Amino acid sequence: xxxxxxxxxxxxxxxxxxxxxxxxxxxxxxxxxxxxxxxxxxxxxxxxxxxxxxxxxxxxxxxxxxxxxxxxxxxxxxxxxxxxxxxxxxxxxxxxxxxxxxxxxxxxxxxxxxxxxxxxxxxxxxxxxxxxxxxxxxxxxxxxxxxxxxxxxxxxxxxxxxxxxxxxxxxxxxxxxxxxxxxxxxxxxxxxxxxxxxxxxxxxxxxxxxxxxxxxxxxxxxxxxxxxxxxxxxxxxxxxxxxxxxxx
Amino acid sequence: xxxxxxxxxxxxxxxxxxxxxxxxxxxxxxxxxxxxxxxxxxxxxxxxxxxxxxxxxxxxxxxxxxxxxxxxxxxxxxxxxxxxxxxxxxxxxxxxxxxxxxxxxxxxxxxxxxxxxxxxxxxxxxxxxxxxxxxxxxxxxxxxxxxxxxxxxxxxxxxxxxxxxxxxxxxxxxxxxxxxxxxxxxxxxxxxxxxxxxxxxxxxxxxxxxxxxxxxxxxxxxxxxxxxxxxxxxxxxxxxxxxxxxxx
DNA sequence: CAGTTTGTTGTGTATTGTACAACTGCCTGG
DNA sequence: CCAGGCAGTTGTACAATACACAACAAACTG
Numbered sequence: 067x068x069x070x071x072x073x074x075x076x077x078x079x080x081x082x083x084x085x086x087x088x089x090x091x092x093x094x095x096x097x098x099x100x101x102x103x104x105x106x107x108x109x110x111x112x113x114x115x116x117x118x119x120x121x122x123x124x125x126x127x128x129x130x131x132x133x134x135x136x137x138x139x140x141x142x143x144x145x146x147x148x149x150x151x152x153x154x155x156x157x158x159x160x161x162x163x164x165x166x167x168x169x170x171x172x173x174x175x176x177x178x179x180x181x182x183x184x185x186x187x188x189x190x191x192x193x194x195x196x197x198x199x200x201x202x203x204x205x206x207x208x209x210x211x212x213x214x215x216x217x218x219x220x221x222x223x224x225x226x227x228x229x230x231x232x233x234x235x236x237x238x239x240x241x242x243x244x245x246x247x248x249x250x251x252x253x254x255x256x257x258x259x260x261x262x263x264x265x266x267x268x269x270x271x272x273x274x275x276x277x278x279x280x281x282x283x284x285x286x287x288x289x290x291x292x293x294x295x296x297x298x299x300x301x302x303x304x305x306x307x308x309x310x311x312x313x314x
Numbered sequence: 315x316x317x318x319x320x321x322x323x324x325x326x327x328x329x330x331x332x333x334x335x336x337x338x339x340x341x342x343x344x345x346x347x348x349x350x351x352x353x354x355x356x357x358x359x360x361x362x363x364x365x366x367x368x369x370x371x372x373x374x375x376x377x378x379x380x381x382x383x384x385x386x387x388x389x390x391x392x393x394x395x396x397x398x399x400x401x402x403x404x405x406x407x408x409x410x411x412x413x414x415x416x417x418x419x420x421x422x423x424x425x426x427x428x429x430x431x432x433x434x435x436x437x438x439x440x441x442x443x444x445x446x447x448x449x450x451x452x453x454x455x456x457x458x459x460x461x462x463x464x465x466x467x468x469x470x471x472x473x474x475x476x477x478x479x480x481x482x483x484x485x486x487x488x489x490x491x492x493x494x495x496x497x498x499x500x501x502x503x504x505x506x507x508x509x510x511x512x513x514x515x516x517x518x519x520x521x522x523x524x525x526x527x528x529x530x531x532x533x534x535x536x537x538x539x540x541x542x543x544x545x546x547x548x549x550x551x552x553x554x555x556x557x558x559x560x561x562x
Numbered sequence: 563c564a565g566t567t568t569g570t571t572g573t574g575t576a577t578t579g580t581a582c583a584a585c586t587g588c589c590t591g592g
Numbered sequence: 593c594c595a596g597g598c599a600g601t602t603g604t605a606c607a608a609t610a611c612a613c614a615a616c617a618a619a620c621t622g
Binding site for chain 1 (some may be wrong): 317318320321322326331358360363364366381382390418425427444483
């Protein structure tokens with residue numbers, strides 16, 4: 067009895083609401099959870115009274131409520147790494163003209179927690195809150211390569227023809243990443259998008275996140291990547307220094 | 315029995331986690347909820363297994379988990395208004411040099427759901443997910459003035475000496491807002507910050523949100539406000555047109 | 563190292579969440 | 593326009609489950 071059933075069901079409902087495109091009906095919820103309509107109805111009513119869900123008056127379907135946005139903000143604003151990283155992200159955008167991102171490890175995936183947009187009209191925006199796989203993104207590879215505690219993902223799903231799907235190839239690739247101190251994503255997750263990222267460490271040398279830039283392959287030619295890598299690494303190193311002082 | 319107790323308690327815990335600066339201990343949770351330590355422990359364990367809470371390994375205190383950021387993203391990306399508004403927010407920043415915001419009504423407050431930052435080094439950023447009072451912000455006043463269904467807030471707390479705290483004064487002020495088609499916040503919520511906002515309507519003429527700009531009082535002189543108001547209203551009107559086509 | 567505080571794990575009991583059923587409002591088709 | 597079906601909510605009885613109490617483990621403090 068280590069898990070509160072009805073709370074767990076409520077949380078599952080939140081996830082279902084997040085996945086659903088156009089809201090979810092009570093009957094669908096009941097089917098998905100394997101409970102009666104009445105139970106599903108009461109559960110989501112509770113979610114609604116606390117602002118975590120909302121009912122569309124006409125269709126009677128439920129969707130996520132504004133409360134989740136508030137919670138998210140609380141989490142993000144209370145993240146020291148995010149505060150410290152912001153100026154470096156801006157700096158990266160200034161120096162490279164591409165979008166800059168900050169990600170941390172969350173549930174075996176890379177969670178994008180901040181972004182500064184490029185001024186270019188063609189830009190690669192990855193919304194804050196996005197979860198991306200570790201094995202085919204530059205930020206993810208950084209987390210994977212420099213975090214000793216983490217194991218390689220069992221599955222290496224393919225997103226583009228360039229995605230590394232062989233565990234052994236990935237292992238070697240990560241070793242190289244460790245050696246050179248930065249990671250590259252060469253159209254392995256999104257067609258036509260290249261990324262460069264470097265790890266951020268705390269005072270104990272533990273990886274706490276990664277910062278990097280993403281841009282269209284056209285602008286981010288392979289020959290220019292080493293230059294970008296240097297810029298990103300410099301920023302990451304300086305940010306790591308900053309984080310070392312905030313021993314929280 | 316219209317409310318599932320344990321789910322409600324779990325949601326209250328989430329709110330407590332959001333408010334707490336440095337995480338919350340199990341004992342604190344138990345006290346706050348009026349339940350036993352053991353119950354609080356099991357509730358938050360359930361939250362943790364689903365990624366809604368995280369335990370700091372050293373301090374054993376709990377904080378919000380990454381799952382809430384994911385949910386938030388789902389909600390925000392599924393918001394048609396947000397997609398449509400983005401280019402107009404960028405346009406506002408370009409034309410005025412100040413930060414632009416989009417807000418909707420949520421739980422009797424203005425919820426900031428998007429922002430485009432000003433390039434100026436002195437800028438007014440209001441994080442996405444912020445809740446602000448309706449009676450002393452430009453975006454809030456728009457929602458208040460143009461939404462027929464909504465009642466005036468009972469309490470009109472004061473944030474600066476300029477905050478309107480008299481209901482009658484506010485009523486007249488909102489009438490003027492309706493007449494002129496835009497709202498102003500003249501340092502009524504934040505010292506030294508002025509805002510201008512205009513409402514966004516759907517195809518039925520119902521307010522679905524508001525967009526506006528915020529800047530330091532130094533740059534946003536009172537004499538320039540009418541000009542800014544025109545720019546904001548133009549954008550809001552065009553955005554309203556766009557929204558009329560998406561009859562969802 | 564003893565004492566104290568804090569978090570987690572058993573366990574019996576009663577509260578509470580659940581399924582079943584009845585009810586209401588809505589939509590659809592004849 | 594009405595009959596039939598469907599989706600969502602409310603009532604109710606029962607049993608599952610979440611709860612308080614207690615014991616235990618672990619960490620902090622003096």
